[in-house]
Amino acid sequence: MSRIVVFSRVYSLAWVKQVTSLDFKHVDFAFVSYDSLVELKDLFIEKIQQVDGIIFSGQIPYFYIQNHFPDIQVPMLHFDISAEDFYRVLSEELYRNKEFQMQRCSMDFIYEENDYLGLKEWVRPEEFPQLFTNTIQIYDSDDIYDEILDYHLKVWNTGKIDVCMTRLTNLPQLLEPYGIKPIVIHPSQKSMKEKIESLLKIIKLNKLIENQVVIGHLELNKNSDNVVDLDYRQMSLHKAILDFGRINKIKFIIHRNALYFEIITSYSDFKEITNDMTKCNLALYLTNELRFPVQIGWGIGHSIQDAQLSAQKAAANNKSPVTEAYVFTKEGQLVGPLGQLAQLEISTQTDxxxxxxxxxxxxxxxxxxxxxxxxxxxxxxxxxxxxxxxxxxxxxxxxxxxxxxxxxxxxxxxxxxxxxxxxxxxxxxxxxxxxxxx
Missing domain, CATH: 1.10.10.10 (Winged helix-like DNA-binding domain superfamily/Winged helix DNA-binding domain)
Structure with a gap:
């Protein structure tokens, strides 16, 4: 079951909730409405930890959140009108309004990033519609909804337009006092279904990546002065690995060998242990807990054998006299050592x-x-x-x-x-x- 949260302005909920009538049996949809982009930001922070994917009712909230949270890794997409949706509405207007002129129509959903929905391919420059913007970059504003309203009013009051087309569901009631009846365009159910399917593919791919096998190869120094207390070092290392897993609530499968340990974990836990391959918390923990160094190699692979081989290669490249960690990725890239260890001095005296x-x-x-x-x-x-x-x-x-x-x-x-x-x-x-x- 994939959990998808749909963020929508209150006015758009009616058409957004049509997704529940589409054929998605293994999707749990949650609908969250907001009145302003500032409120959306707070709701986004609240909901982000609870979902597999996020979809927005339109490009404005999507772009706003992308700009304010650029490092969020949860898959996010937005509903948008397709060229098919647009030309269907445009054809209806041309049929209904024989005096329709493209250059006397304002639009707030066409810009360079969606290739102007194909208009530039056949509409002459002098007949091009009045556009709110030529780029989606302008949507990064807390007041964007008011700015769009002001734009439509401006081109209407200056006599530049006779027809207004918009993606904003609440615009009709805002423009009604001025005698303007805008045409509101929504994504069709077909477009919505295609967008959800795209999001589900991304979620599925992410889950496959998260479930990759990762093996950690923890090797003791083979120096001759280790031999006498090798058993002590093995027991101490084994206990430290178990304690690290218990403290962090991470379950390892541990294999013990004469001179090394192997720990098997998932890619998602590996990312947490290594802070996305920037700093190895296990290496730091062992540095603080043990009086001897450990060479750590992490290997990533689609099979245990691939991950084992990669982990051994990573450990073999670790020549440091102190505890450090290296990663050998499935692309054959060696990464490391991971971060600078912030060692801590703790008094052994009773306080x-x-x-x-x-x-x-x-x-x-x-x-x-x-x-x-x-x-x-x-x-x-x-x-x-x-x-x-x-x-x-x-x-x-x-x-x-x-x-x-x-x-x-x-x-x-x-x-x-x-x-x-x-x-x-x-x-x-x-x-x-x-x-x-x-």
Whole structure:
């Protein structure tokens, strides 16, 4: 079952909901309406984690969200009128209105990016319709709906048009006081079905990619001075791998060999472990937990054999005397080492104050010690999930759970911090209050 959320202005819901009558048996549609693009931005943030794909009622909300959330990886498309839809409506108008002149018609849905729906191929420049814009780039505006309304009014009041064609469903009631009756064009059910089918193909492809096999090859140094304590190192490494999986709620299949371990996981978990192949949380975790280095190689493949071979190649290229990770992709590309490890110094001395705080918060003293060490290193009590993950070698999701628990116990207060580029979702940060509880 694929979960698709459909974002639509309130006025467009009637025609948008026609998708439920189309033959999509394994799709769960959820309809979310909004009144303004600012409201859409908030609703988008709320719904993005719950769906496999997103479709917008038109090009305006689609382009607006794409510009404000350029890094979102959830598949997104928008309903649009096809050339067939447009020429059907145009033919009806030509049949009904014998005095229709193309150059005296305003349109807000034709631009360079949709090839002007073929008009430039047969309409002479002097007979071309009055266009709101020649490019979709102008739609990146909080006030775009008002701007479109003002445009149609302007060309009407200056006597340039007799007919108005629009994609905006609520435009008729806004133009009615001025005696203007616009022609509203909706995508046909055929166009809507084709768009949903395209979105489902993208979702299916993404799921195939997410289910690729990934193998991690974790190799101990073969130096002669390892031999005596090899058993100890193997047990320590095995325990650390299990602890990493437990902390991050990631299930590994672990194979143990004399000098190395293999862990089998999915591509989606691999992306989380390596932050999309930029920083290996497992390497950082092992650096903090073990007193000896481990060479990590990740291999991606469509079969276990392919992934195994790639992981071994990645590990073989890892010549570092410290714990680092490399990736060998299915395209044969070697990536690494992944990121700079932010090592953390944690005191091994017992801290009675933290022990007392541990009892109050029902949180392990070691975990509190790690959080305190991060604050000392960064010289701030304002921490984000990214701060914890980059220092503790855990995923952002696991780090968020730690901070959330501290908040629930009254040891932290959450707030939102806007990103420096002023785009994307504001980052949640936590003010840690250990001193207030001691």
């Amino acid at each position: 009675p104050t933290l022990d007392e705080l541990s009892s109050k918060l029902h949180t392990s003293s070691l975990q509190l010690q790690k959080v305190k060490a991060i604050m000392d290193k960064l010289q701030t009590n304002l921490l984000s999930a990214e701060d914890l993950s980059s220092h503790l070698g855990i995923t952002d999701r696991a780090a968020s759970r730690i901070l959330k628990k501290l908040e629930e116990q009254g040891a932290a207060t959450a707030s939102l911090k806007q990103q420096k580029k002023l785009r994307g979702r504001p980052k949640k940060v936590y003010t840690i209050h250990f001193d207030d509880l001691i």
